[in-house]
Amino acid sequence: MHLVAATEEQMVQRDALTYSEWGKLLSPEEYATREKRLRAHPWSRSGMRTWLLCAGDGGVLASCETFRTGSFLRTDGGSLVPGDSFAIASVFTEERLRGHGYATRLMDLLATELELQPRTHAAILFSDVGPRIYARSGYQALPAWDWHLSPTPGDPAGPVDSLLREDGLATALGRLRHPDVPFFFWPTPAQLDWHLERGRIYARHLGCSLPASAGATAGASTILWGLVGRSPELTVLMLDARSTSEAWALLEAARREASRSGLSRVVLWEEPSHAPLLPLLKGGGTTRVARDGSLPMVRPLRPGVPVPPLLPAPRGLWV
Known part of the structure; x- marks a missing residue:
């Protein structure tokens, strides 16, 4: 062979x-x-x-x-x-x-x-x-754990400083902190856009709208999201939350964007840096599940x- x-x-x-x-x-x-x-x-x-x-x-x-x-x-x-x-x-x-x-x-x-x-x-x-x-x-x-957040009505721009556009991925990625570990992987803007390309392909098959934004900023914190595959979900691609209050604002914006786009939920992959956010995520339409x-x-x-x-x-x- x-x-x-x-x-x-x-x-x-x-x-x-x-x-x-x-x-x-x-x-x-x-x-x-x-x-x-x-x-x-x-x-x-x-x-x-x-x-x-x-x-x-x-x-x-x-x-x-x-x-x-x-x-x-x-x-x-x-x-x-x-x-x-x-x-x-x-x-x-x-x-x-x-x-x-x-x-x-x-x-x-x-x-x-x-x-x-x-x-x-x-x-x-x-x-x-x-x-x-x-x-x-x-x-x-x-x-491998996921958090599922239910959509919430409202303007996604309301709780955050700014919403991000797809053409701003490079700038947004540059705002994120590198993990404080001895080795880590790090995507490029083109890699993140590849995920969004998958969403562009599947949107009409899912009967939903492509999200009008690609993420948000609140203070020094940044989130990137998108419709990225075969399920009508708003998936968080990257999240750098510098404080609990800024994390709340970013995730609230994600929930509102999911609602605006007709998506069923927000999906956040749990990372070690999210540990301080876990109390924020518990309850209120959020569920932690072992990843399937x-x-x-x-x-x-x-x-x-x-x-x-x-x-x-x-x-x-x-x-």
Whole structure:
């Protein structure tokens, strides 16, 4: 068995096979169009590859995608060393080929390939099948809890200093504090816009409006959100709350934006930095639940890259 990078023709062939797994709400033709559109997005063009695990005769046994994403390693002196990490998505084995360990072999060979990259730090994935399969290949699971907030009527701009537009993602991302941990992943504005592109694709299928804003600021605090997938939800992509009062204002604005856009709820992925906010989140139309799928798992790709037990994995990193 060996690993190869897929051609465009091979990617299209895999699209036809993966439709049954990830084509919810779409026809096969619409799903094929979705995949081409997402691959054409600037973030994908800059660092996405599809990988195939092939048998000796060239037959494809399993496949996955990788997206180059930013990361930082903190030195003992506190300075940040930028590098490249890789988000892994769409790990797929045809049903007739399952049970032979091909996905594990794919992940092992892929790690060996990614370790050769000159600035490599780590790989991250979001498992929908639990931790066991990927733990075989050295991936460590992180905690995965969600907060669901009910929509609230009102003007989203009311409780905050300003609402953010999609064209202001770069400025907004620059306001966010880097996590105070020895290693962390960090998205780019193009990566966050890739999430919003998914929402642009799905909005008409969900019967809702695209949010008119992409987030908000309150004091020194910032939140980024969007309709990002196959569910009519306002998903928080990044949240940097400097105080409880500012956190309340940002989340209240999110709830109002969800109501204005006809969305069913706000979804916030819990992060270690949110611990002071937990009393604020309890009650009042909010629920904490164990996440259904999308379990974050991380594997270092070079010696000296730690996986902190409280490593943040915001929704903006998901693929």
